[in-house]
Amino acid sequence: MFTKGEVALVGAGPGDPDLLTLQAFRFIKQADVAIYDRLVSEEIMALLPSHCEKIYVGKKQADHRVPQDGINQLLVDHAKQNKKVLRLKGGDPFVFGRGGEEAQFLLANKIACHVVPGMTAASACTSYAGIPLTHRKVARSCTFITGNLQDNGALDLPWQTLNDAEQTVVFYMGIKSLPIIAKQLIAAGRKSNTPAALIRKGSHKDQQIIKGCLATLEALVVKHNIKPPSLIVIGDVVNTFADSQLKNIGYLSAN
Incomplete structure (x- = not known):
């Protein structure tokens, strides 16, 4: 030590x-x-x-x-x-x-x-939210990305590599750049109805988990006044468990 x-x-x-x-x-x-x-x-x-x-x-x-x-x-x-x-x-x-x-x-x-x-938040917070990052026949890969805007206000990312429906994408620090993220992912071929989630203050007692789809994320941020620190999770794994099942997952109910 x-x-x-x-x-x-x-x-x-x-x-x-x-x-x-x-x-x-x-x-x-x-x-x-x-x-x-x-x-x-x-x-x-x-x-x-x-x-x-x-x-x-x-x-x-x-x-x-x-x-x-x-x-x-x-x-x-x-x-x-x-x-x-x-x-x-x-x-x-x-x-x-x-x-x-x-x-x-x-x-x-x-x-x-x-x-x-x-x-890391992408692993821990999604687990607490009941969202597996990978799941057989649903998601075979996962990508962690920082959504921090560049000095010129742009977000220069390899969008075409993120359009695989069997890939989970997790954005750190992406709330302010969410309009760009949603627009560019849809333009790259990700379906607008792809399940998505916002996780604010994950693993804390007052964590928030808001689910929707790629096209509705921006409106959900406004509606629920989501602020950093928050994760954005995009992919079919978001709906792995029904909301009624989540209360029976031990690490969720224990928190």
Whole structure:
């Protein structure tokens, strides 16, 4: 586990502390300083030891309280003070979490680092919503995509590769770009009535699961006032279970 002057990049999962790995829990309990993201839940923050210094570096779209270069340097500076530095990230550090960049910077500065995987939202939140990412004879592949708009307001993606009816597509950070996503997927050949779901605050006690189809997603966002953090799931797997069956799935009813 920790020795002095090193960093652990720890995936905190989507929010439910029961989804932490044992290794993540051990690093959390040993931390001298925690540098944490916006999507780390209050329940997980409460697990930190009382002496641990907490530094918030959360990001929203177009609102980065601490730029990535600043986060990288914070990690190095605290490690050089011989602290046990916990970089606590929502989901998995290596899935749209910039954990690779942080690890590269640490190693370039001769700082030892551990990488502790966490349950990425696409896997954990869909499970809590009763949506299997793959399902025999329904979906034989799954693609994770970031829906973040580029600086020019465009979303340049290989749309033609996403038109397979047996492919589940999950968009992270795609609420603001949803009109483009729906339009481009339909233009690429995905049927407008393809089942789709919006999952907001997945695995939290107040999670929202809104189902519809590709053509109605934009209207559902407005109707239900869906805000980030939310996942967009597109594919026939969305309707694998009837709503009446979901209450009998253990991890759903337990939450």
